[in-house]
Amino acid sequence: MVLKKRQSHGFNSLHFPSVPKAPRSARRAFRKRIVEDSQICAFELLASLAGKLLQESESSSASSNASDAHDRPAISDGVVKRERVETKPVKTECLDLGSCEESIFLPDYDSPSSDSRQSLKEIPPPAESDSILERSSTVSNADSSEKGNGDEKPIQCEKVLAKVEGVSPVSVETCDAKPESGLGRQPLADGMETRGLILDNACSSKDPMKLSAKNPALVNSANTVKVLSHGNSLPSASDLKHGNDVKLGIRDDDENFFRFNKLSNRRKAFKPSSRIGDRRIRKLLSSKYWKAAPKLKDYELTKPLFADLGMKPLHHKRKLSCNPDKTQGDILYKRRKFSDRSLVIASDGGFSSESVCNSPEKGMSGDNGSAVLCNGENGMSSPVIGHQAQLRSKDSHVKLSIKSFKIPELFIDVPENATVGSLKRTVVEAVTALLGGGLRVGLVLHGKKVRDDNRTLLQTGITSTENIETLGFTLEPNSVQAPVPLCCEEPPAILPCETSHLIPRALVAVEPASAEALAVVPLNQKSKRSENVQRRTRRPFSVSEVEALVEAVEELGTGRWRDVKLRSFDNADHRTYVDLKDKWKTLVHTAQIAPQQRRGEPVPQNLLDRVLAAHGYWSQHQAKQHNKNQVTATATATLAMLQITDGQAVEA
Template identity: 40%
Template sequence: MELHKRLDCGFIGYQVPYIPRATRSARGRGNIRKKSDSNEMCAFDLLTAVAGKLLLEGESTSNSSGKDQSAVVKDTTETVKEDADTPLKENHCNERCQERGFFISQIVSEAPVVNHCLSKSTDTLSGPASVITSSDCSEKLGSAEQFINGERKTENRNCSTKVEHELSGYGDFSNCTLGAESKKQLKINLSNDATITTNKRAAICSSEFHDPWDRKRSMLVASDNTVKLSLSTDLDPFGSFPVIRNDVQLANKDDDEKSCGCTQPSTRNKAFMPAPRVGDWRMRKLQASKYWEVNPQSDEEGHVNVDNETRHVYQKRENVYTSERSQRDFPFKKRKLYYCNSFSNSDGGSSDGICSSPTKDVNRDASGYSLASSGARAAAGTSIPKGASASFRSNDSHVKLKIKSFRVPELFVEIPENATVGSLKACESRTVMEAVTAILGGGLRIGVVFQGKKVRDDSKTLFQAGISHDDKLDALGFTLEPSPSQASPPLGPEGRSRVLPCETPQPLTRCSPGSTIIHNGMQQETYNAFPDYSGTNLSNFIERDHDSAPSPPDASLEKNAADSRALVPVAAMDAEALAVVPMLKPKRCETVQRRIRRPFSVFEVEALVQAVEKLGTGRWRDVKMRAFDNAKHRTYVDLKDKWKTLVHTARISPQQRRGEPVPQELLDRVLIAHAYWSQQQARQQMKHQSETRLLL
């Protein structure tokens, strides 16, 4: 049994230390498209660099709960269980998930500079694309709100460890933080006449990206859609919560050799399968469900489709390798495909399901936004208002952009309790690597948000878009989205698609961190669903939830979850058994929404009184079934509570009563019934007592 104990460890944040950047942007007129390029490359290079090489240290991230947790686990051969000093005991695991974390430090000097894309597009690069960094170093914790727009907040307690690199000057990155906690900034200087273009090409480039450490590209299945990274935290109306369907594989590098060369990419695209969830039934029940459209061709390997739901049928582990291999190859080939077929395929969210709907059209331009067209427009000299000439007075009319931080979704890792700390590190490292690469490796699109609105017209100059150097930096933001090429499987050209549910924790959920997915080696099927607050269906579900008719999505989810539960295999010891799963926001779990208050109507009171008169107090379940059977939102506890208050109300003077007045007649009946049934209860007790006495 012990073997199957798990440790659930949350991976909460990333911090990316200073990464030298070799490439300087070209001179000349900046063009935001290129700027997007550079942004993209910023993010991408940065993260890939991080993903490429990680040094993982187990470290507590709890900032307040005692020093015992802050000790770095050093002995990597010690088993977790034996390590009494580590807060990794199973019992505490769930509660402490959010307190524990890993800090990833990178050997900076070894971080290669990744220029793949950039160099590719060098020919078109021009402009003062200087990248300036400031290392306004980590302000710890609490700033997660930055990422959240309006009321949608998530408190991501993070593992903020301060990295205090100094500003490194022109053309360098310093301290980009992947995580909610830091406010490190990455500033980009753009000239004011740069144009805005969200670039597809960059995404394509990214798709073709080669890992500097020569990791097998096929190791990762990039997220298929809706990866949203928030770059501009304050302004991005969509990206605050990255909705991530993060199909991460935990492939061992070494596994590549082991695996057979089965490379039928079309046969298994588990990357597009949602992960099964196990855990709290209630949570599952309350999960909102979203749907992704995916290509139906992935339906081998025992994936069963029922209606709009996808079930997973695990196959034996022996098959995993094979499928894994092919899985890994899948994105690789897909990228190639897309490279050839780039533009047509990257026009935005054709396969986007509801999940991605909030942003799927970020880059969509009614006029089309192909590289060519925007380039042409730019070349033709997009008309500039006469007044705009002022902005060209000097080259100093630059718009400063800043990227406060990158947010990378939380990961949830499960590891056997008797695994060594070393394996924990190893797995975490790999997990993180792959997660990051999965997110970014698929390529990113960049959207521009100005003053809360998406700027769609890529051909506009910054000036035309109203982005001036006078503006506060905060007015301008970016959204990062997954490259649509990853979103729509190139295979299955007929375009038939099915809908996959994607779960999103909803506020009503009471969740424990430990109740998330448990998963084994087939990480292809693991995905991260981050709460997408902007999702339309979520609110629907919430509303539906407390009204009578069970909604189909709920039902499907339950089924799905049930299936998953049955199919989750026991994890083995090896690292492959580790899973990447979403860690539900701890804070939001705490902030379980109170049910909305629904005062009883007189009609309801009447029904209640009647039922109680008949059945008596103490049979609330019967009362419920008798009088409120179709009022799903009234539980028997509610009825009992209401009776309680009714009795109280009846006893107090009418002046003291509040709310909708209950007819005195009803209150009288309440008192009568209450007295009667109290008497009955007392009699019952007397009876019992006398009976027992007689027996004695």
């Protein structure tokens, strides 16, 4: 119903920028560009919208009504506007659709003629009974602005329709804006680079799906926050349990990143904006849109993040993406585009608390959803770890795109009857406190923390394509014990002995006892569950320990680790015989590799020589290890002789 309605009205309600008359080829190119850009800038649009929301919320946080009135038109031109203006040119919609679905739609542009537009205008508004398909066809025809053969039309229509269902009711604005914003992308990249990193928030992808996939970080950063709700099923509680909203709050990572820039405004912006967003979405939820775009899940999901939390990122982006000479109008334009997008995207059931309530199954709280989000389409899966893509590495430079930071896991404990708003605030406070306490960036490669700050990227292996994919960044509280990472893949960056004085009241380090709590935890939970049993802290062997070990092995041989332990490490509780055995193993390996490849505290070469000697000896005398004393004596003597390198001594 809604969709239909929209169709019938929407066409008329939107203004369509006049497409410059130009040679066919030129126009075609123009169109194409439009299409690409519209997709490319999806996130930019989001950013713009967010920025707008932020501004609005700041200026009118108290008087919500007034602000809403203002707000909506901008955001939902497509939906709201139609109610007012219903007599607009038809062509807009066409472009609209096309822009969203570029690849499919493009082909259709081949047969352009310039008059069709007018003829289209004259086309009477479709009857309510018109099917979407029909509508679409009409539109597409108009769009092609050609009176070509009727045969082609039907086909076009279908394509368009598909698009519409899947992606949406994208707004006209999104499409038409493109002409001028063709440049938008580049500036963004440049701007980011100046910061030392290239931030690629997917605006650069032409493929809609890729677009979503490129931002797994935004979506999947959920790891960071868990909401524990006990007990009953009060409305508020259930909301939380169902998670979507919670997850939103969780998807804080991205925001964190930006928060560095402007922490102060955060709170102000946060609350109001989210509220507004909820309303809009609520409205959307009542529509059928959300049903129509299952494939855009990822995409949609990313939306809420921005809308709800990430005003900053958007802002940021907007700035970067705007050319100096771009006019204010241009910016506004983008925002509007963005807003339209939001309608579409946000329509998924997983945004507002309300939606969570009403249709939890629509959300992405399920494992599958999470997985999808994390893995994305391009196979870039770094669910837990940061989400980066490798850009080109030229000039022996390593370029990284940090899609998000993973922040330490937080546990939030709030009363069941707490409002969603208070929960959000709590999360903000918690994160703010965390950030306020100072942060440091951690680096994870192949799931392991890279601790040695002095190693070069080359040495660390952060150069090759494969490795970079497994590279992640984390935000860690500075000198504060992060809560035990029950669902984090990496061990706590800081030893347990450190105390947490920084984590404020709202944050509680608790075990996720309830199923609900676990449910909110993103994917890694499962696989990492085993790691909940904390690993022993790593305690590298000192040179003296190595020496003691070598000495013991020289005497006792390999294979009698218990004896080695008793002999030389009896009082070292943290060294088990397995440890000693392992250490010996690594020592042998270390001794066999090039010095340049060795890591950690260097072991004196003479010790390594002894290791090799003993290793060589004992590997040839495994069979003799039975007569302890005798063998030991013999071994000792033999070793001594070996070291002397005196063949005659051996004979004697």
